[in-house]
Amino acid sequence: MKVKYIIPLIPAMVAFTYGSYLVRWIFAIITAAILFVYSLEDVEIPAKFRFKPEVNMDDEIRRLSNIVKRTERSNTARRIVVDHILEAYHNMGYEYSDLRKNPPEALRLLKDESNFLERLERSLEILEEEVK
Incomplete structure (x- = not known):
């Protein structure tokens, strides 16, 4: 298993194990942010300008x-x-x-x-x- 998939498990486990409501929410938000960054990893943004113009x-x-x-x-x-x-x-x-x-x-x-x-x-x- 890749380390990349283990990293969000750490704050997620902290969010479930700690009893304080505020700490659980903070770690849940951190987990969501990490997963959001991972979801952006495969997104390709199309370029607005072509660097090599088509030559007729x-x-x-x-x-x-x-x-x-x-x-x-x-x-x-x-x-x-x-x-x-x-x-x-x-x-x-x-x-x-x-x-x-x-x-x-x-x-x-x-x-x-x-x-x-x-x-x-x-x-x-x-x-x-x-x-x-």
């Missing part, structure tokens, strides 16, 4: 397409695209530190200074081949 894939695709459009003139957008490709490699099992030290061909292509969109297309083709 259409919105995500639009957002990424806008970022790709901005890569022609924005270095920040280029870094975001490179980070997404890094994340894809990480999901395939590569470590970030290894990817930074010895990047795969798809990431090395993106570091060149020529047309970024052409290099991005070639990089995504290489990534697709590696995923298969």
Whole structure:
């Protein structure tokens, strides 16, 4: 038998054995409080707020397409695209530190200074081949 079930028996026995009316009521209330706390143990309160909002894939695709459009003139957008490709490699099992030290061909292509969109297309083709 678990100790958890013996604990409320102690004040309950005191409540029955002592002759004083006030002492019996106090121990009866203590026993009721202990049993009430035990009853709350299995209650799950639903969260009001979701910490991870549901992402609509259409919105995500639009957002990424806008970022790709901005890569022609924005270095920040280029870094975001490179980070997404890094994340894809990480999901395939590569470590970030290894990817930074010895990047795969798809990431090395993106570091060149020529047309970024052409290099991005070639990089995504290489990534697709590696995923298969």
